[in-house]
Amino acid sequence: MLAVMLFEPALSRSDDPLDEDRVLLFVGNALIVATGDDMRLPTRAALAALVPAETVHVGALAGHSVETAHIDAATQLPSGWVHEPLRPLHGRLPDAEWAVAGRAFQLAEWDRTHRFCGVCGASTDRLADERARACPQCAHRGYPRHSPAVIMRITRGDEVLLGRSSHFPPGMYSTLAGFVDVGESAEAAVRREVREEAGIEITEPQWFGSQSWAFPHSLMLGFTAEWASGEVVPDLTELEDVQWFTRERLPVLPPPASIARRLLDAWL
C-alpha cells in the first residue's frame, strides 16, 4: 500500500528541527489543521508559535520528519487554523497523511498518559533505543497502549449479518466487533462476540486481515465465518439491532477507510 511505502517509523531524528517538519498537534482527539479544502499535514514553520519544546518523533513521511504532541485545550489557535476530529478527516487528508496522523495520535496519547510510573509514581523518562517510557526509581517500563479487537463478517447463504449501534450515523449498519479479553484467543473472541451480540453459533473463523484503528488505540483483527446454528437474538444492551441482509437490500455501510467496509466489499 502507498501509505506504508511512504512512511518510515523511527524513534528519534538525526537532524535538528526543520521548518518543513510535519508537526501533528492534538487537542484531545482533534488534529490542528488549516481551514480550507486543500488539506495537508501542517509544517513546523506554519505552527511555530504552538509547537511545544518536547515532541514525540513519529518517523519520516516522504522524507519529512513527523513530530507530534498534545497541547492544552485552552491554547489560542492562530487565525486560519482549527482543530478537527481525526476520523472524519479521512478523505479530506491524503490517505498516507491520514494514516500517519492516526499513528501520531496514538503515540502522543501514550506519551501524555505515561509520564508517571504506574508502580511507584515517579516521573518516567523516554528511552532512546525503544518506544517506551522507563521509571528511574523502579525500572518499570510503559509501552504504547494497543488493544486487540476482532471484527467479523458472518454470512448465511447469500445473507450477511450486520448490527447497528446507537452512535452510528442514521441508517448505518456494520459488521459485529468487540475487544479481545485478556487470556482469550482472537478466534475465541470472534465466537464469543457473535454469541453475545447475535445469539448464534458460527463455523471456524478464517483470517481476513488487520487494521490499526486510532479511535482510540485498537488493532482490528478481521475474520470471516459462516452461520452454523441458532436464530438471531440481538443483545439490545450493546446494539440497537442485528439482522441478516441480502446484497439487494443493504443498509448504509461503514465508510471506506474502515476494515468493516473492506470485509463487506470483499463479499459484495
Ligand SMILES: [Zn+2]
Ligand atoms: Zn517506578
